[in-house]
Amino acid sequence: AQSVSQHNHHVILSEAASLELGCNYSYGGTVNLFWYVQYPGQHLQLLLKYFSGDPLVKGIKGFEAEFIKSKFSFNLRKPSVQWSDTAEYFCAVIDSGGYQKVTFGTGTKLQVIP
Amino acid sequence: DTAVSQTPKYLVTQMGNDKSIKCEQNLGHDTMYWYKQDSKKFLKIMFSYNNKELIINETVPNRFSPKSPDKAHLNLHINSLELGDSAVYFCASSQRSGGANTEAFFGQGTRLTVV
Numbered sequence: 001a002q003s004v005s006q007h008n009h010h011v012i013l014s015e016a017a018s019l020e021l022g023c024n025y026s027y028g029g030t031v032n033l034f035w036y037v038q039y040p041g042q043h044l045q046l047l048l049k050y051f052s053g054d055p056l057v058k059g060i061k062g063f064e065a066e067f068i069k070s071k072f073s074f075n076l077r078k079p080s081v082q083w084s085d086t087a088e089y090f091c092a093v094i095d096s097g098g099y100q101k102v103t104f105g106t107g108t109k110l111q112v113i114p
Numbered sequence: 115d116t117a118v119s120q121t122p123k124y125l126v127t128q129m130g131n132d133k134s135i136k137c138e139q140n141l142g143h144d145t146m147y148w149y150k151q152d153s154k155k156f157l158k159i160m161f162s163y164n165n166k167e168l169i170i171n172e173t174v175p176n177r178f179s180p181k182s183p184d185k186a187h188l189n190l191h192i193n194s195l196e197l198g199d200s201a202v203y204f205c206a207s208s209q210r211s212g213g214a215n216t217e218a219f220f221g222q223g224t225r226l227t228v229v
Contacts, residue, residue, distance in 0.1 A: 032216055038155070043222040044204065051215045088155050094218065099170055100145060100210050102218045104157040 002027035004091055006105035013081050014113050021076040021108050023091030033074040034092040034102075035065055044090070050074065061085070086112045117141050118221040120205050126227045127195055135190045135224045137205030145169075145210040146188035147218065148180060151202040163188055164210055192226075200228045 003026045013019060025031060035047040048059025055067040065076045074091060091105040118139045127133050139146060147170075148160040162170035163182045177193045192199060205221040 034217070036220075044220045046217075049217060090157065094208070094216050096216050099162065100208055100216050100218075101159055101162060101170055102147070102149075102206065102208075103159070107155045107157075109155075 002031070002093055002095055002101075002103050004093055004103050004105035006089075006091055006108050008108045009106070010109045010111070012111045012113065015083055016080045017112075019076070019078040019081050019085075019110070021089055021091075021110070023074045023076065023105055024072050025074065025091075025093045025103075026072065027093060027095055030096045031093045032096050033065075033067060034094070035059065035063070035074075035076050036090045036092060036104075038088045038090065038107075040087070047076070047089075081110070081112050083112045083114045086110060116222075117219050118205055118207055120203075120221040120224050122224060123222065124225050124227075126229065129195055129197060129228055131195050132191070132193045133195060133226070134192070135203055135205075135226070137188050137190070137221060139186055139205075139207040139219070141207055141209075141219060143207040143209045143219075144185055145208045146182065146185075147206040147208075148188065148190050149204040149206060149220075151204060151223070153201070157204070161188075161190075195228045197228050200226055202226070 005024045007022045033050040036044045050057045050067045058064045089108045145164045147162045160174045161180045166182045179191045181189045202223045204223045206218045208218040
């Protein structure tokens with residue numbers, strides 16, 4: 001069964017600091033990888049996605065993520081965070097060859113201090 | 115146009131009641147899902163339907179019964195509501211036959227509060 005681990009549960013940063021959130025997955029087959037953001041009281045929004053090709057993917061709001069197949073990792077990065085980035089961030093995988101179930105990590109709460 | 119829409123957005127009800135949450139997608143997808151987000155923000159799949167057939171049924175109490183009248187709709191009916199059912203429920207859809215590049219699209223969620 002596939003699983004997703006997010007090791008940072010709560011991250012507090014000052015504005016303009018750089019961000020890196022870790023994500024590791026466990027699955028033997030082909031996966032598609034995603035990062036979602038959930039602002040307080042809001043629904044899930046897709047930040048970026050990886051299907052194949054260039055392992056460095058760029059998303060909305062200045063976010064990017066790098067897929068490292070050998071490490072089963074898909075870490076999210078942003079060079080300079082803003083107060084408006086305060087939200088919950090979820091890494092997710094879809095087993096593209098199976099039932100295509102979306103499996104989420106436990107989420108990382110990011111708090112940006114002005 | 116909203117791709118995946120859920121109604122209602124908020125639902126407050128008493129213990130023991132029966133309630134339904136509706137979901138519709140206009141993306142032409144063949145697969146739909148229900149997810150539950152608990153108070154700790156953990157997102158867990160409950161059900162998945164492909165072409166109106168149940169393909170994923172995680173460990174969910176049988177008080178929860180999904181119904182898919184057609185490919186574009188997946189409703190969730192909950193009997194005898196309990197306090198622990200309070201959560202945000204997300205509907206999603208994807209195109210399973212789309213091959214390797216599969217992406218799920220999520221609705222805006224239904225915040226269920228059982229009092």
